[in-house]
Amino acid sequence: MRPPEDDEPQSWWIASTAIPLVAATTGPLANVMSIVALVMPWRSKILPNEHSAAGTSIQEGYPDPRWVTVLNAISLFCGIVGNTFLLFNFTQIVRYIIALPVTIIFWFIAAGILSGITIATDIYAPPVGIDRVYSEAYWSAVIAAILYFILSIILMINMLGYFLGKYPQHFSLTDEQRTLILQMTALVIWLLIGAATFQRVLGISFADALYFSDVTVLTLGYGNIVATSAVGRGLIWPYAVIGIIILGLVVESIFKFAREVHYDNVVRKHIEQKRQSTFERSIAFGEVESSQEKRLASGEVITPPGLTRQKSEPNRHLHRRPIRNTINAIATARRPRILIMREEKIDSTLCAVSSTIPCASVAGTI
Numbered sequence: 001m002r003p004p005e006d007d008e009p010q011s012w013w014i015a016s017t018a019i020p021l022v023a024a025t026t027g028p029l030a031n032v033m034s035i036v037a038l039v040m041p042w043r044s045k046i047l048p049n050e051h052s053a054a055g056t057s058i059q060e061g062y063p064d065p066r067w068v069t070v071l072n073a074i075s076l077f078c079g080i081v082g083n084t085f086l087l088f089n090f091t092q093i094v095r096y097i098i099a100l101p102v103t104i105i106f107w108f109i110a111a112g113i114l115s116g117i118t119i120a121t122d123i124y125a126p127p128v129g130i131d132r133v134y135s136e137a138y139w140s141a142v143i144a145a146i147l148y149f150i151l152s153i154i155l156m157i158n159m160l161g162y163f164l165g166k167y168p169q170h171f172s173l174t175d176e177q178r179t180l181i182l183q184m185t186a187l188v189i190w191l192l193i194g195a196a197t198f199q200r201v202l203g204i205s206f207a208d209a210l211y212f213s214d215v216t217v218l219t220l221g222y223g224n225i226v227a228t229s230a231v232g233r234g235l236i237w238p239y240a241v242i243g244i245i246i247l248g249l250v251v252e253s254i255f256k257f258a259r260e261v262h263y264d265n266v267v268r269k270h271i272e273q274k275r276q277s278t279f280e281r282s283i284a285f286g287e288v289e290s291s292q293e294k295r296l297a298s299g300e301v302i303t304p305p306g307l308t309r310q311k312s313e314p315n316r317h318l319h320r321r322p323i324r325n326t327i328n329a330i331a332t333a334r335r336p337r338i339l340i341m342r343e344e345k346i347d348s349t350l351c352a353v354s355s356t357i358p359c360a361s362v363a364g365t366i
Contacts, residue, residue: 028188033144040137075113082106114145136207180253217243
């Protein structure tokens with residue numbers, strides 16, 4: 001394991017950066033699904049003679065068993081506590097080694113409770129009859145359980161990378177990425193405020209009000225739920241404008257994050273490959289230079305390879321030299337400046353080794 005702060009390079013980019021970002025932006029959505037599952041009945045009765053404005057049948061919920069409500073509240077509490085400790089981890093209020101295990105444990109508990117009560121409800125208290133169905137709240141509980149479980153698993157991968165020494169004990173996030181987390185949290189809170197408001201103003205269920213808020217902020221305009229009262233229509237305009245602004249900030253932060261990912265995984269990797277290639281070539285040229293110096297020290301006459309090729313094939317060399325010079329000029333224009341400087345250094349060294357060979361001939365052979 002590594003200390004909280006160090007200057008060592010970080011690896012496992014997905015585990016150190018992407019996973020915490022996904023968990024922090026998706027955790028509030030899991031909390032919203034848990035809230036919907038708590039405030040509404042899980043079973044509904046279809047009213048055959050009543051239809052909504054979109055032509056669908058209206059459903060009326062009927063009470064769930066008390067143990068479903070109690071366990072549902074406990075799971076919501078665990079989910080909120082886990083998300084709170086994750087935010088404490090990002091803001092470094094609580095240490096990584098304490099906050100992250102607490103988040104994982106509480107989210108696992110929330111997922112287990114929701115999974116247990118959804119299965120138990122389907123076995124012991126299912127909706128019986130052709131006019132009885134599961135409501136949106138039941139499926140919200142299923143979605144919340146899946147989200148809690150997946151987020152717990154990927155956070156365990158993040159902890160595994162820490163224990164293997166791939167990165168220090170903090171989330172490697174930039175200011176833009178932390179801003180994205182705060183903006184996503186603000187968007188979720190704004191949707192909850194809209195759901196609570198439109199539930200009372202429009203006289204619909206909390207799930208339908210949340211759906212209406214989501215459709216309004218995303219400017220989809222399906223039209224299956226509409227505001228008929230003057231108060232509802234008056235609230236839609238300021239609510240939609242503020243929600244669209246928050247959504248625009250979220251989209252902008254996601255774009256910046258994608259641009260950073262492109263730079264980290266493509267451009268920076270390409271630069272590192274170029275540096276490694278230049279370093280290897282400089283080592284090879286250094287070995288050639290040291291070999292030439294040893295041969296000079298022993299008194300041996302050095303004949304560069306380009307001169308030997310000129311003596312053996314003079315006509316062919318003269319015939320192809322303009323083409324080769326053109327290719328070398330094009331290649332030189334595209335090579336990094338540091339590589340050209342190192343080649344020029346080798347050229348000058350070889351020219352100094354043999355004074356009988358023009359420098360242009362030696363440069364043409366490298």
